[in-house]
Amino acid sequence: MNIEALHRQYLDTGCVLIPGALSADEVATLQAATDRIAAEAAGLDEDNQVLDLEEGHTRQAPLVQRIKKPHRVDRLYFELALHPAIFPLVQRICGPNVRLNHSKINMKAARAGTPLEWHQDWAFAPHTNMSTCVASVMIDDVSADNGAMQVLPGSHRGPLHDHHDPQLGFVGAVDVVAQGIDLSTAQSLEGPAGSVTLHHPMTLHGSSANRSGRQRRILFLEYAASDAFPLFYPVDWAEYESRLLSGPSTSAVRVEPNVIKLPFPSPAGSSIYKAQAKARTRFFDEAA
Numbered sequence: 001m002n003i004e005a006l007h008r009q010y011l012d013t014g015c016v017l018i019p020g021a022l023s024a025d026e027v028a029t030l031q032a033a034t035d036r037i038a039a040e041a042a043g044l045d046e047d048n049q050v051l052d053l054e055e056g057h058t059r060q061a062p063l064v065q066r067i068k069k070p071h072r073v074d075r076l077y078f079e080l081a082l083h084p085a086i087f088p089l090v091q092r093i094c095g096p097n098v099r100l101n102h103s104k105i106n107m108k109a110a111r112a113g114t115p116l117e118w119h120q121d122w123a124f125a126p127h128t129n130m131s132t133c134v135a136s137v138m139i140d141d142v143s144a145d146n147g148a149m150q151v152l153p154g155s156h157r158g159p160l161h162d163h164h165d166p167q168l169g170f171v172g173a174v175d176v177v178a179q180g181i182d183l184s185t186a187q188s189l190e191g192p193a194g195s196v197t198l199h200h201p202m203t204l205h206g207s208s209a210n211r212s213g214r215q216r217r218i219l220f221l222e223y224a225a226s227d228a229f230p231l232f233y234p235v236d237w238a239e240y241e242s243r244l245l246s247g248p249s250t251s252a253v254r255v256e257p258n259v260i261k262l263p264f265p266s267p268a269g270s271s272i273y274k275a276q277a278k279a280r281t282r283f284f285d286e287a288a
């Protein structure tokens with residue numbers, strides 16, 4: 001599919017899948033870099049600056065839940081944000097001037113891997129305008145049985161669903177049953193390693209536990225137009241500027257009238273895993 005067709009599909013459905021966007025060599029380099037970072041877990045008993053560990057992790061049988069901000073650990077991930085199969089489409093979506101907002105790798109270890117409850121990224125990451133999107137790069141082959149991301153096409157048109165619990169505050173999860181959300185048209189985004197998906201900040205998505213014997217690692221590259229100012233984290237200007245991918249430095253901010261509910265009060269901090277651990281209802285079962 002050419003870039004116009006991909007962009008049209010993104011606008012229509014709130015997500016697109018580009019199978020095999022990365023070459024075999026690029027996939028091998030990405031897998032090796034990710035293995036190297038995750039290997040540190042064998043010396044850890046608890047989360048550190050880079051790694052979050054799954055429940056049940058031991059030094060002998062390491063289980064990594066997430067690599068936090070890999071673009072700070074290895075330049076490879078920052079450069080991948082500019083990949084020619086990804087970045088031109090991001091620019092169609094967000095505009096020519098773009099910042100890397102955030103990056104993370106969700107690891108979903110074999111026969112483990114915490115589920116991610118249904119949510120919309122906008123509930124976690126509101127900005128002054130909605131010119132933001134997320135590219136997901138499959139580091140491993142991804143299928144339904146190893147916890148592919150699922151999306152609800154069309155949900156990007158809204159509404160913004162409630163991600164708060166009346167007693168606990170922000171839990172970062174939508175109770176799809178209580179809120180009567182029809183998931184019958186949900187799609188599972190599957191593909192060989194090196195496939196890429198892009199989704200809209202309002203697209204409802206989630207993923208099950210990994211029931212297979214194969215790990216499922218996905219790199220998430222979060223983008224924002226350079227004039228979309230984050231409303232949920234304090235900005236260190238030099239660090240913020242260091243993530244500019246295209247266009248000039250600017251302190252101009254574009255403000256649009258979008259629905260915003262801040263992810264506060266936040267009983268568990270900003271990690272989606274920790275926020276969702278507080279949620280009182282579950283759609284996806286834990287790994288058996």
Ligand SMILES: O=C(O)CCC(=O)C(=O)O
Nearest residue numbers: 106116148149206207272
């Ligand atoms: O890892 C996944 O399957 C989904 C990740 C996600 O939506 C998130 O971390 O916000």
